[in-house]
Amino acid sequence: MELRLYDTLTKEKRPFTPLDPENVRMYVCGPTVYDFAHIGNARPVIVFDVLFRLLRHVYGAGHVTYVRNITDVDDKINLRAARDFPGLPLNEAIRKVTELTERQFHDDVDAIGSLRPTVEPRATEHIAEMRAIIEKLVAGGFAYVAEDHVLFSPQAMNAANKVLPRYGALGNRSLDEMIAGARVDVAPYKRDSTDFVLWKPAKPGEPSWPSPSGITTPGRPGWHIECSAMAWKHLGERFDIHGGGIDLVFPHHENELAQTCCAFRADRMANVWMHNGFLQVESEKMSKSTGNFITIRESLAEWPGEVLRLNMLKTHYRSPIDWTSKSLEESSKTLDDWYAVAADARGDRPADAVIEALSDDLNTAQTITALHGLRHAAASGGERERGEFAASLRLLGLLSMSAAEWKGRKQQASGIDAQQVDRLLADRTAARARKDFKESDRIRDELAAMGVAIKDGKDADGKPVTTWEIA
16 A cells, blocks of 8 residues: 655655665654653654554564754753752753653653654754754755854845755745744844744853854854754754644744755655644633643543554644543543444454554544444454454554453553452442342442443343443
């Protein structure tokens, strides 16, 4: 089956042909480590994890390199460090903040079933590469030094030879249109209002490094040059796929593309640019001011990670997604059913219908539809059908535990004490045996108030048996 992906730069869906099938290369922008990641941050993590899994399925696990960076130098990090550790030198406080936040991020994305990337570079470990790209840009006339800053000139890029892409091509807008819709730093040392910072002088106490281009004052990099440098270091001057959220198209990805293409005199940085759509909560934009700001960690306290994962995959990655309690409840019930049908099945060949849907620009919405069909075939079929269903779920990062583990995890996430439930059920069984139906009904109501639904039936020998689940 042919893999087709939508490219933000060319605005078309076309067949994916890797530069080197023996080493398919993908870069995705990762977190800035200063606080817990919110549920919107989980979307690119899950989307590109599914793409990573699909590429590994198609080309082989050892033939895909996935790079997702860690931004560990940023003004927000500096502010958080000064606030949380006022008694420490700033650099030491920054290290504590970034190490703690990176650990929190890893715990959260592990819990939602995402594989670790092949390489996870930290920005501060790639200063030499940043300096090298900056030197290339200055030497080529695309950047200039002013008052201890190095600035990139989009005007110089657009005036250069036709090999380079037009600045603004990724966002499909003119330079004037992009600047009109964005906040631009105004500074007297800029030659043009559209110029952006590659390097800037560090404030006293901030992390700093020797500056490029003859600047004697120690400084630190701008945000955009960090990803250009890390992608170059680990994937080369040109690679296959660059991913991230749609909010990164401008200015971050536009500037990344400009820096890399101008430094290496190339028409492309990545062959395919992929961007996932926005996430809103209960039909409103997520914001701390409106009280609907949700972190991944908070969501995991209420739901198992696979519920969050399935809920995210029900919408095509390029479409906006509305994150609602109703949708999460539906995802939870769906997984309860899928675990009951396939958790203990063994299979290593995903269904063709699933691969076909994923190969159509990662159409996870169509994939979910195919899974419902596979579920019915598995429930009425034999081990082959159950194995194919199970392998398809595992390809998506689902069905990672046994049925018993899944039930226990859901109980833990819901806050229900399974031992207390079992004790109450034993008391209810005893009450029914002595025909004390008033007490039996009272216990049933108590369980219902706890969020537990019970079902009375008979076992294979015809003896009464009661099972329970989270309502």
